[in-house]
Amino acid sequence: MKLLTKTSLNFISASVIFFLIGSVAMYFSVRNIIAEDLQNRLLQQQKDFFYNADQNKLTDLSSKLVFIQITDKEIVHSFSDTVLIVNDSYILYRKLQFSYLQDEQYYHVSILKSQNQSDSLIKKIVIMNVGFAMLFFLIMFFVNRHSIKSALSVFYSTICKLENFELSKLQTLTLETAEVHEIKKLNEVFEKMATQIYNDFEAQKEYTENVSHELQTPLAIISSKADELMQADNLSKEQMEQLALLLETTNRLSKINQALIFLTKIDNRFYTQGSSFSLNILVKEKLQIFDAAIQEKKLKLELDLLDNTQIYMNPYLAETLIINLIKNAIIHNTNGGMLHVQLSNNTLSISNSGYPLSFPQKDIFKRFIRSENSKKNLGIGLSIVQRICKLYNFDLKYKYQEEHNFVIQFEN
Amino acid sequence: MLKKYNILVVEDESELAKSTISSLSENGFSPFHAKDLKSARKLLKQEKFTAVLLDLGLPDGDGISLIKEIKNTKIEIGLIILSAKDALEKKVQGLELGADDYLTKPFFFSELNARLKSVIRRLNLEENQQLTINEITLFPKEMRTLIHGKIVELTGKEFGLLLYFFSNPNRVISKTTLGEFMSSSYADYGFTDDVVYTHIKNLKKKITNSGGDDYIKNVYGVGYKFTVA
Numbered sequence: 001m002k003l004l005t006k007t008s009l010n011f012i013s014a015s016v017i018f019f020l021i022g023s024v025a026m027y028f029s030v031r032n033i034i035a036e037d038l039q040n041r042l043l044q045q046q047k048d049f050f051y052n053a054d055q056n057k058l059t060d061l062s063s064k065l066v067f068i069q070i071t072d073k074e075i076v077h078s079f080s081d082t083v084l085i086v087n088d089s090y091i092l093y094r095k096l097q098f099s100y101l102q103d104e105q106y107y108h109v110s111i112l113k114s115q116n117q118s119d120s121l122i123k124k125i126v127i128m129n130v131g132f133a134m135l136f137f138l139i140m141f142f143v144n145r146h147s148i149k150s151a152l153s154v155f156y157s158t159i160c161k162l163e164n165f166e167l168s169k170l171q172t173l174t175l176e177t178a179e180v181h182e183i184k185k186l187n188e189v190f191e192k193m194a195t196q197i198y199n200d201f202e203a204q205k206e207y208t209e210n211v212s213h214e215l216q217t218p219l220a221i222i223s224s225k226a227d228e229l230m231q232a233d234n235l236s237k238e239q240m241e242q243l244a245l246l247l248e249t250t251n252r253l254s255k256i257n258q259a260l261i262f263l264t265k266i267d268n269r270f271y272t273q274g275s276s277f278s279l280n281i282l283v284k285e286k287l288q289i290f291d292a293a294i295q296e297k298k299l300k301l302e303l304d305l306l307d308n309t310q311i312y313m314n315p316y317l318a319e320t321l322i323i324n325l326i327k328n329a330i331i332h333n334t335n336g337g338m339l340h341v342q343l344s345n346n347t348l349s350i351s352n353s354g355y356p357l358s359f360p361q362k363d364i365f366k367r368f369i370r371s372e373n374s375k376k377n378l379g380i381g382l383s384i385v386q387r388i389c390k391l392y393n394f395d396l397k398y399k400y401q402e403e404h405n406f407v408i409q410f411e412n
Numbered sequence: 413m414l415k416k417y418n419i420l421v422v423e424d425e426s427e428l429a430k431s432t433i434s435s436l437s438e439n440g441f442s443p444f445h446a447k448d449l450k451s452a453r454k455l456l457k458q459e460k461f462t463a464v465l466l467d468l469g470l471p472d473g474d475g476i477s478l479i480k481e482i483k484n485t486k487i488e489i490g491l492i493i494l495s496a497k498d499a500l501e502k503k504v505q506g507l508e509l510g511a512d513d514y515l516t517k518p519f520f521f522s523e524l525n526a527r528l529k530s531v532i533r534r535l536n537l538e539e540n541q542q543l544t545i546n547e548i549t550l551f552p553k554e555m556r557t558l559i560h561g562k563i564v565e566l567t568g569k570e571f572g573l574l575l576y577f578f579s580n581p582n583r584v585i586s587k588t589t590l591g592e593f594m595s596s597s598y599a600d601y602g603f604t605d606d607v608v609y610t611h612i613k614n615l616k617k618k619i620t621n622s623g624g625d626d627y628i629k630n631v632y633g634v635g636y637k638f639t640v641a
Contacts, residue, residue, distance in 0.1 A: 216496035220518035220615035227521050230584045237632040244634035248588040
């Protein structure tokens with residue numbers, strides 16, 4: 001729920017509750033006031049009656065709304081409501097009754113006063129008050145809504161900018177200046193944080209580059225010296241073998257170094273610029289690279305590229321992903337084995353014949369995990385595949401049912 | 413090669429430079445060494461070079477700037493970048509500026525020889541259209557092979573291997589080096605000894621069957637050598 005909706009809803013529900021309670025309370029208090037006023041007026045009329053009764057004959061004082069009856073006993077002075085039928089309509093009256101003694105005779109006197117007027121007065125007052133209150137709430141609602149909205153506009157622009165912020169695009173975060181203190185503070189904190197993250201990112205990138213450079217150069221020296229030594233004429237078989245091993249190991253170390261740097265770069269979202277291209281064409285292109293290797297192992301290649309799948313990702317990562325998967329399927333294949341590449345419904349499936357894994361299936365994407373008979377491989381290729389899939393939220397699955405099967409579900 | 417080619421090696425790591433220079437002179441080149449951009453510029457003014465081997469991370473700046481300067485002089489000089497940085501963008505930038513090739517450190521000297529000779533061949537269009545060692549003649553552009561004047565059909569990989577050996581006569585090339593060379597087109601590592609062995613076996617057979625000498629000698633099972641007397 002949006003903040004603005006939330007505050008508006010709170011305001012409306014609170015207003016409605018207070019409004020209802022307030023209206024009921026006001027109705028009753030206005031009614032009480034008016035009833036009191038009516039009684040006061042009846043009492044005033046009673047005083048007038050006493051005054052007139054002293055000078056006149058009592059029966060002459062009887063009128064349309066003053067009833068006088070002879071009674072034998074004194075009655076208590078009291079107020080009550082009564083209804084008279086006048087011209088076929090019921091009219092509510094307030095009645096004051098009391099006894100009056102004249103010439104040793106008790107008279108029962110009732111003075112009536114219509115409540116009709118007070119009722120309409122109550123109605124008018126209540127309607128007027130309710131109307132004002134409603135108008136007041138409405139104005140308050142819009143003023144409130146507008147002020148919150150304007151205060152939050154900077155906040156929304158901040159959210160929007162944070163959403164679109166990408167470190168690797170080498171942009172700095174510049175947020176709008178806000179009038180509201182809290183939002184101003186929030187923006188300041190965000191800008192500070194972004195600068196910090198940016199600096200860390202830069203430092204890490206620099207570190208990765210440095211490690212690459214600093215390790216590769218000494219490796220190059222070792223490798224070049226071993227190569228140079230190998231050219232000597234008087235080497236024994238054993239010496240030659242050791243030099244060859246030195247060369248091979250250095251080469252391997254350098255490859256591991258490069259692969260680890262590559263993994264770090266993927267994790268640091270170094271390769272983010274993407275483009276849209278056809279997966280079918282990419283798979284066909286990359287399979288061609290392996291033509292010789294496929295012939296070498298006498299593999300039976302089955303290619304089912306059913307529909308044209310367009311994906312959006314970094315071209316270099318896409319290439320690496322496909323190459324690593326195909327290479328894996330060839331290296332761990334048996335001679336004369338089967339290689340099946342299938343593409344349909346945004347799903348790439350690569351299966352190959354081969355021996356079952358010599359390690360738990362869940363470890364297949366871990367770094368430096370490889371089967372007993374392929375110790376020469378680095379054991380990083382599938383880790384790279386997994387990292388690339390993770391980066392793009394592609395679903396990557398492996399299963400073994402008489403053959404190795406990798407499935408990637410592309411989701412764009 | 414009768415003509416001695418002047419090669420400028422721009423490299424700040426002295427040990428690596430030493431090895432590179434000795435490997436180049438063994439291969440019939442005449443190498444010069446510059447340890448930074450300043451001395452490289454000086455040498456470029458003094459001497460006429462056929463090719464420059466350029467390291468990118470130099471103490472007084474990025475080697476990339478030297479590429480621009482060399483290209484601005486309009487003198488045809490072959491340019492190979494030797495860098496520890498395997499960064500894709502550097503590679504693309506270097507090649508776009510006009511570098512002829514890019515080798516990532518650590519590299520093998522046999523690979524450097526092959527690449528350097530290929531760059532020089534491309535520069536001298538009139539000369540070196542063909543390479544001859546005794547009875548074998550190679551036409552790199554058309555990928556044609558003649559032995560005793562007769563055409564021998566070689567596969568692309570076999571021709572590549574033979575050209576590689578031609579660039580490195582009398583040099584021990586380890587199986588690792590050959591494996592790297594053979595799998596360089598796989599964009600990665602992984603196909604090694606077996607593939608190398610099969611291809612070399614086939615190549616040897618084709619040469620001897622056509623009446624050529626058996627030039628490719630196995631060295632203690634760890635490498636091969638193209639021996640030319």
